[in-house]
Amino acid sequence: MKKSIYQFEFEEFDTIDELNSSDKSLLLAAREVTKIAYAPYSEFLVGAAAMLNNGEVVKGTNQENASYSVGICAERTLLASAAMLYPNIGIQTMAIAYHNLNGTSNEPVSPCGICRQSINEFEGRTKQPIRLILSGMEGKVMIIEKASMLLPMSFGSDNLLQDTKK
Ligand code: THU
Numbered sequence: 201m202k203k204s205i206y207q208f209e210f211e212e213f214d215t216i217d218e219l220n221s222s223d224k225s226l227l228l229a230a231r232e233v234t235k236i237a238y239a240p241y242s243e244f245l246v247g248a249a250a251m252l253n254n255g256e257v258v259k260g261t262n263q264e265n266a267s268y269s270v271g272i273c274a275e276r277t278l279l280a281s282a283a284m285l286y287p288n289i290g291i292q293t294m295a296i297a298y299h300n301l302n303g304t305s306n307e308p309v310s311p312c313g314i315c316r317q318s319i320n321e322f323e324g325r326t327k328q329p330i331r332l333i334l335s336g337m338e339g340k341v342m343i344i345e346k347a348s349m350l351l352p353m354s355f356g357s358d359n360l361l362q363d364t365k366k
Pocket of ligand 1: 239242244245246261262263264271272273274275309310311312315
């Protein structure tokens with residue numbers, strides 16, 4: 201028997217003003233785009249902005265639906281747009297912000313489980329880790345160097361490979 205521990209490092213900042221200028225402008229873009237999120241049911245407006253390897257910035261917002269489960273998160277809206285507009289181009293950094301119309305927006309939130317799986321696949325297909333900047337509309341900011349750190353022991357394409365020796 202063997203016991204293992206999983207842990208990862210992340211950075212915390214008290215405000216956006218502690219970030220370098222490129223991180224700051226990406227987070228500002230994510231905060232700005234929350235304004236056009238379509239979230240009439242939850243009133244939880246999420247915006248994401250990503251810097252790609254080709255220098256382009258792609259954004260996404262959550263897109264809800266009267267049939268609730270049809271809704272899609274901001275992160276996956278962004279990933280689908282990026283993959284369609286710029287196929288095979290890696291994402292260096294993705295900033296994710298939210299504006300909670302029914303509460304405060306001053307603590308970072310991190311991507312939901314489905315988005316973590318989706319981000320993992322994007323990292324794998326572009327062979328590049330995605331750096332995450334997480335924050336609300338104000339206050340604390342968290343930076344995670346590799347999004348895959350958020351999904352330990354994940355299921356991925358490698359698990360589907362056939363073992364030819366069997
Ligand atoms: N949501 C996102 O867009 N991203 C997240 O990381 C967490 C949750 C959306 C889904 C839904 O439209 C609303 O926020 C409330 O869960």
